[in-house]
Amino acid sequence: xxxxxxxxxxxxxxxxxxxxxxxxxxxxxxxxxxxxxxxxxxxxxxxxxxxxxxxxxxxxxxxxxxxxxxxxxxxxxxxxxxxxxxxxxxxxxxxxxxxxxxxxxxxxxxxxxxxxxxxxxxxxxxxxxxxxxxxxxxxxxxxxxxxxxxxxxxxxxxxxxxxxxxxxxxxxxxxxxxxxxxxxxxxxxxxxxxxxxxxxxxxxxxxxxxxxxxxxxxxxxxxxxxxxxxxxxxxxxxxxxxxxxxxxxxxxxxxxxxxxxxxxxxxxxxxxxxxxxxxxxxxxxxxxxxxxxxxxxxxxxxxxxxxxxxxxxxx
Numbered sequence: 001x002x003x004x005x006x007x008x009x010x011x012x013x014x015x016x017x018x019x020x021x022x023x024x025x026x027x028x029x030x031x032x033x034x035x036x037x038x039x040x041x042x043x044x045x046x047x048x049x050x051x052x053x054x055x056x057x058x059x060x061x062x063x064x065x066x067x068x069x070x071x072x073x074x075x076x077x078x079x080x081x082x083x084x085x086x087x088x089x090x091x092x093x094x095x096x097x098x099x100x101x102x103x104x105x106x107x108x109x110x111x112x113x114x115x116x117x118x119x120x121x122x123x124x125x126x127x128x129x130x131x132x133x134x135x136x137x138x139x140x141x142x143x144x145x146x147x148x149x150x151x152x153x154x155x156x157x158x159x160x161x162x163x164x165x166x167x168x169x170x171x172x173x174x175x176x177x178x179x180x181x182x183x184x185x186x187x188x189x190x191x192x193x194x195x196x197x198x199x200x201x202x203x204x205x206x207x208x209x210x211x212x213x214x215x216x217x218x219x220x221x222x223x224x225x226x227x228x229x230x231x232x233x234x235x236x237x238x239x240x241x242x243x244x245x246x247x248x249x250x251x252x253x254x255x256x257x258x259x260x261x262x263x264x265x266x267x268x269x270x271x272x273x274x275x276x277x278x279x280x281x282x283x284x285x286x287x288x289x290x291x292x293x294x295x296x297x298x299x300x301x302x303x304x305x306x307x308x309x310x311x312x313x314x315x
Contacts, residue, residue: 062308080301083305101142104149160189221266234267277295
């Protein structure tokens with residue numbers, strides 16, 4: 001809520017912090033409001049808001065999440081978005097990872113130069129004004145498009161969730177059937193702020209076959225249950241390896257006999273095999289679904305996309 005203030009902005013990089021005015025104890029009043037009228041700000045706890053934001057003209061907002069890092073969640077997000085697009089759906093992809101935004105690199109977009117500037121924490125004006133990047137038929141936005149890929153991001157951690165929420169809200173998404181939001185791993189920020197302020201239609205949880213990944217994925221489900229987000233199911237990434245010589249399916253990771261709760265609570269949407277084609281595609285800036293649509297892994301993503309569409313057709 002703003003009185004006489006049209007926006008609140010914060011620097012993202014240490015280069016900006018070095019040239020900013022001294023920051024007193026109250027970070028809200030200390031934020032540099034360049035070009036804005038200074039006034040009084042009342043910051044509202046997101047959990048106290050009477051409603052959640054729904055994006056105009058976006059039919060379904062899905063989040064792709066994981067309990068821990070290193071499971072290939074962003075790889076799944078990018079290729080699932082492309083699979084949905086190739087199935088005739090209008091798709092957007094939002095990278096919600098502030099500290100490690102990798103979606104642009106996976107789509108072959110690099111920003112090498114350093115960036116100086118400020119990003120909104122909140123704006124009084126609600127109209128979207130940021131055009132998304134269009135790549136391979138997707139509408140894409142990421143903090144990685146706003147800063148150099150070698151920049152160290154050091155925003156005030158108390159504003160992390162608000163920065164991501166405001167960026168998501170400020171994008172001109174247009175008419176979309178699906179907007180996929182690639183969450184960072186875990187259950188901290190910006191996840192909690194986004195789930196309290198954005199109306200999500202479902203979550204897909206990415207895991208690998210190992211016990212630790214399944215354990216942490218099960219823990220992450222609690223965050224979505226508490227916020228009333230429907231759980232579409234699991235995607236098991238790096239599920240197995242197909243031998244390039246004989247075509248035999250090889251279980252690379254040990255599967256323990258332990259019966260993890262998440263396997264009983266969520267439907268398995270699909271299993272993605274390991275293949276060097278995925279990493280080669282990332283290195284070339286051409287994701288799997290774009291570079292090798294005939295691959296076995298691509299077929300797995302198409303099956304998952306079909307199940308997502310079927311879910312909402314019968315919802």
